[in-house]
Amino acid sequence: MGVLKRIFVATFDGGKTIIEAVNPVIVSAKGKRVALEGCLSIPNIHEKVERPRHVVVNAFDRYGNPIVLKADGFPASCYCHEIDHLDGILFTDRVVKS
Numbered sequence: 001m002g003v004l005k006r007i008f009v010a011t012f013d014g015g016k017t018i019i020e021a022v023n024p025v026i027v028s029a030k031g032k033r034v035a036l037e038g039c040l041s042i043p044n045i046h047e048k049v050e051r052p053r054h055v056v057v058n059a060f061d062r063y064g065n066p067i068v069l070k071a072d073g074f075p076a077s078c079y080c081h082e083i084d085h086l087d088g089i090l091f092t093d094r095v096v097k098s
């Protein structure tokens with residue numbers, strides 16, 4: 001897009017909660033959680049992926065104000081998934097064998 005920023009947008013609660021994160025950085029990751037993941041970029045594929053159970057992400061909102069995102073479980077996995085995208089990593093690169 002010619003915009004040199006790292007940005008993700010995630011929605012939770014059926015779209016009621018919208019998270020916009022500019023230049024997100026994971027500053028704390030604790031625990032482990034294995035769950036099925038899928039991706040809009042890779043339709044119809046779901047695999048087990050191990051992610052941290054708890055994460056803290058420092059980022060900025062669209063106005064440049066610093067924000068701190070603390071997440072447990074599914075939202076934590078979601079943030080990790082989206083930040084991986086910004087680093088060119090897909091969930092299929094992190095599949096755990098069971």
Ligand SMILES: [Zn+2]
Nearest residue numbers: 039040041081
């Ligand atoms: Zn994805």
